[in-house]
Amino acid sequence: MDSTLQATQAWSLHFDLLLYFIKIPLAAALLLVFISTYTIHAKGRKCGCKGRLPPGPPPWPIVGNLLQTGSVPHVGMRKLTQKYGPLVYLKLGVVKAVVTDDPKFVMEFLKKQDHVFASRPKNIASEYFTYGGQDIAFSPYGAHWRSMRRLCLFELLTPKRIEYFRQGRLEEVKCMMKEVLACSSSNQAINLRDTFGALSSNTLTRMILGKRFFGSGDSGPAEAAEHKALIYAAFALINAFNVGDYIPFLRPFDLHGHERSMRKIMMRVDKIYDAIVDEHRRRRKEAGPEESHSNFVDQLLSLPGENEEENLRRTTIKAILIDMVAAGTDTSSITSEWTMAELLKHPELMENVRAEIDKVVGTDKLVEESDLSSLQQLKATVKEIFRLHPVGRNPEVWENPEKFRPQRFLTGDNVELSDGNLRIVPFGAGRRGCPGATLGSSVVLLGLARLIQAFHWSPATQSLNLKEAHGLMVLEEPLQAFASPRLSPHLYS
Numbered sequence: 001m002d003s004t005l006q007a008t009q010a011w012s013l014h015f016d017l018l019l020y021f022i023k024i025p026l027a028a029a030l031l032l033v034f035i036s037t038y039t040i041h042a043k044g045r046k047c048g049c050k051g052r053l054p055p056g057p058p059p060w061p062i063v064g065n066l067l068q069t070g071s072v073p074h075v076g077m078r079k080l081t082q083k084y085g086p087l088v089y090l091k092l093g094v095v096k097a098v099v100t101d102d103p104k105f106v107m108e109f110l111k112k113q114d115h116v117f118a119s120r121p122k123n124i125a126s127e128y129f130t131y132g133g134q135d136i137a138f139s140p141y142g143a144h145w146r147s148m149r150r151l152c153l154f155e156l157l158t159p160k161r162i163e164y165f166r167q168g169r170l171e172e173v174k175c176m177m178k179e180v181l182a183c184s185s186s187n188q189a190i191n192l193r194d195t196f197g198a199l200s201s202n203t204l205t206r207m208i209l210g211k212r213f214f215g216s217g218d219s220g221p222a223e224a225a226e227h228k229a230l231i232y233a234a235f236a237l238i239n240a241f242n243v244g245d246y247i248p249f250l251r252p253f254d255l256h257g258h259e260r261s262m263r264k265i266m267m268r269v270d271k272i273y274d275a276i277v278d279e280h281r282r283r284r285k286e287a288g289p290e291e292s293h294s295n296f297v298d299q300l301l302s303l304p305g306e307n308e309e310e311n312l313r314r315t316t317i318k319a320i321l322i323d324m325v326a327a328g329t330d331t332s333s334i335t336s337e338w339t340m341a342e343l344l345k346h347p348e349l350m351e352n353v354r355a356e357i358d359k360v361v362g363t364d365k366l367v368e369e370s371d372l373s374s375l376q377q378l379k380a381t382v383k384e385i386f387r388l389h390p391v392g393r394n395p396e397v398w399e400n401p402e403k404f405r406p407q408r409f410l411t412g413d414n415v416e417l418s419d420g421n422l423r424i425v426p427f428g429a430g431r432r433g434c435p436g437a438t439l440g441s442s443v444v445l446l447g448l449a450r451l452i453q454a455f456h457w458s459p460a461t462q463s464l465n466l467k468e469a470h471g472l473m474v475l476e477e478p479l480q481a482f483a484s485p486r487l488s489p490h491l492y493s
């Protein structure tokens with residue numbers, strides 16, 4: 001696998017796990033491990049082997065190797081591993097990093113020695129969006145992270161809770177189908193980025209906040225529009241290159257104006273999340289705590305705090321809510337958009353996926369979550385997306401690495417989205433591995449399965465642009481396509 005371990009973006013990587021963290025949305029497929037020089041030097045000193053850093057391009061004064069990674073950093077870093085070998089040392093301004101594309105090293109970083117690398121590097125955006133590290137994803141490896149992560153795994157994302165919200169997920173998929181049908185009836189191209197974005201956001205905000213925020217729904221149009229705009233603006237800021245992260249003496253000048261924007265956005269986000277917490281507190285008071293355990297906010301309000309405090313602190317609750325919405329939204333929707341893009345480019349592969357759905361489920365009923373584990377073609381396709389977008393292209397690991405070939409994963413009885421040998425790491429691995437992998441996989445697979453089962457698809461433009469956006473791992477342009485229904489009308493109602 002071509003696992004790019006990249007200091008600066010490791011933050012974004014994990015962040016795009018979070019909603020403001022879109023930068024490495026397919027962090028999943030990507031192996032980003034950040035190794036601070038502190039770690040490297042400290043170890044070097046101990047063993048008397050200071051200076052034994054991996055090879056890498058000679059750094060320039062002040063900027064280091066920043067300009068040598070190119071405008072699409074993960075592609076630039078892949079080239080560097082081709083030139084310098086499986087471990088490359090980079091100095092990105094003051095940030096020191098090691099990049100690898102070798103599963104053997106990935107195993108060392110993410111599994112065998114992951115306790116050493118279990119804190120994500122901080123950056124400016126994380127200061128603004130996590131209430132000073134109160135969340136899970138950016139919280140340093142330690143007691144707070146441990147207790148928040150435990151809470152997330154054993155209270156919020158348990159199989160029982162995920163099952164509890166199944167109906168909500170199905171309703172969101174139905175809404176998505178209705179909207180696609182409406183566009184198709186009026187011969188309009190469908191913006192699949194918006195479609196998948198709304199699906200993953202609404203599914204998550206329903207579970208987490210108790211309301212849907214995109215399109216029509218429980219929160220009024222003005223509030224929904226504001227939430228959506230804030231999320232997108234935060235995404236954009238997280239993705240943006242911020243020179244102050246790498247050359248700290250430039251930070252006070254806020255050369256891109258990002259910090260000013262972050263402050264403004266966070267003030268508004270904070271207000272919205274304050275209102276959400278207040279509303280749930282009020283409802284719990286009125287209905288009684290026993291009656292109101294219907295979403296994550298209610299659950300968080302019912303839990304005891306750290307250090308024997310009676311309840312979790314308000315900022316901790318808000319940080320976790322934002323984390324969860326952010327972590328699940330972008331990761332899921334970008335995976336789905338890439339999958340549809342590759343299938344539109346390879347119609348014969350779309351047909352394979354559809355033929356299998358027809359065989360397993362039939363054409364007189366719609367795919368359900370319980371069918372997903374039997375859809376090997378679909379799972380192999382999503383897994384191939386995790387490999388190819390962004391960086392699983394090491395020729396020593398993959399045959400024809402540049403080719404989109406889901407069949408490469410159809411070798412056994414069952415396709416798992418993750419890879420035990422860490423040739424790809426769609427959900428990370430080790431202590432900081434993704435706690436929402438099961439939920440995220442269901443959202444992605446069900447949304448795709450329904451769209452492929454229920455509609456014929458054709459690209460809206462003659463030549464599909466599958467280029468990655470400058471510096472990011474999202475498609476440069478939102479994917480647009482035409483759909484036409486292929487099942488009986490009653491299945492769309």
Ligand code: HEM
Pocket residue numbers: 014017025026027028029110136137138149152204323324325327328329331332335425426427428429430431432433434435436437439440441444
């Ligand atoms: C297809 C969907 C998803 C993908 C591809 C994905 C991928 C990832 C990856 C690669 C990481 C970093 C792992 C590491 O550092 O080793 C991560 C972390 C995380 N993910 Fe996900 N994720 C997805 C969905 C979700 C969902 C639905 C949630 C929650 C509702 C979630 C919550 C988190 C959290 C809280 C972390 C930080 C964990 C920690 O630092 O301890 N993710 N995710």
